[in-house]
Amino acid sequence: MAKVVFEQVSKRYENGFVAVNHLNLDIDDREFLVLVGPSGCGKTTTLRMLAGLEDISAGNILIGNTRVNDVSPKDRDIAMVFQSYALYPHMTVFENMAFSLDLKGIPKAEIRQRVQAAAQQLGIEALLDRKPRQLSGGQRQRVAVGRAIVRNPAVFLMDEPLSNLDAKLRVQARAELSKLHQSLGTTFVYVTHDQVEAMTMGTRIAVMNQGVLQQVDRPERVYEA
Numbered sequence: 001m002a003k004v005v006f007e008q009v010s011k012r013y014e015n016g017f018v019a020v021n022h023l024n025l026d027i028d029d030r031e032f033l034v035l036v037g038p039s040g041c042g043k044t045t046t047l048r049m050l051a052g053l054e055d056i057s058a059g060n061i062l063i064g065n066t067r068v069n070d071v072s073p074k075d076r077d078i079a080m081v082f083q084s085y086a087l088y089p090h091m092t093v094f095e096n097m098a099f100s101l102d103l104k105g106i107p108k109a110e111i112r113q114r115v116q117a118a119a120q121q122l123g124i125e126a127l128l129d130r131k132p133r134q135l136s137g138g139q140r141q142r143v144a145v146g147r148a149i150v151r152n153p154a155v156f157l158m159d160e161p162l163s164n165l166d167a168k169l170r171v172q173a174r175a176e177l178s179k180l181h182q183s184l185g186t187t188f189v190y191v192t193h194d195q196v197e198a199m200t201m202g203t204r205i206a207v208m209n210q211g212v213l214q215q216v217d218r219p220e221r222v223y224e225a
């Protein structure tokens, strides 16, 4: 449970390029906020700053009541699903899901219980002993989501998590992620360039263009007929 606030956040890369320019955005607790816009407009940079994977050049980011500018990624109350899934190839599904909990020093029994519960929720219990290369694309995608769920974060970050699925799977996965959002009752921040995804999944849509936030509103008001 947490809201997320961007206050005048900018990102200037080392080469001088300004990828995000004075971003102001309030994301409500439990919201499914979709950040949408053309390739190169600054969506991933925004998400990576929220995750702590990219330094902020100016401004503030708050998660809940905490200003996280200088908080390391692992100490932020978030989990991120990457477009490429970023599964560890030499680890089993179980180990992939358990890894971040292990690093936190969570007891083995609790880790097993949390991984099993998440696997069940996603229908991947039968896959726990497999390696990523032994999985289909759709199964990998679920494991990536499972690895985030076990962390029990206040905020889920997703960067184009469905763009590597074929069209049919993508429709199914959209519905599943929407359901997951409802059942978890947490805040989702979701990046996509796909308008259909934005429209069907977002409770609100933030439209970016060339590093500038242009509009934040409910889907039906962003995409008027």
Ligand code: ADP
Pocket (backbone or CB within 6 Å): 013, 014, 015, 017, 018, 019, 037, 038, 039, 040, 041, 042, 043, 044, 045, 046
């Ligand atoms: P999006 O996710 O919307 O496609 P990105 O946030 O990935 O956009 O990139 C925004 C802009 O910043 C792009 O023009 C990209 O080329 C540029 N960019 C991304 N990473 C770097 C970097 N490390 N150094 C310089 N420019 C970068």
Ligand code: ADP
Pocket (backbone or CB within 6 Å): 051, 052, 053, 073, 074, 078, 079, 080, 081, 086, 099, 100, 101, 103, 147, 148, 151
């Ligand atoms: P893990 O490496 O398993 O994620 P940590 O909590 O130590 O465990 O996080 C280390 C790095 O992984 C950080 O950069 C963090 O942003 C990133 N990260 C956070 N959540 C996830 C996730 N669900 N899957 C993969 N990497 C994540």
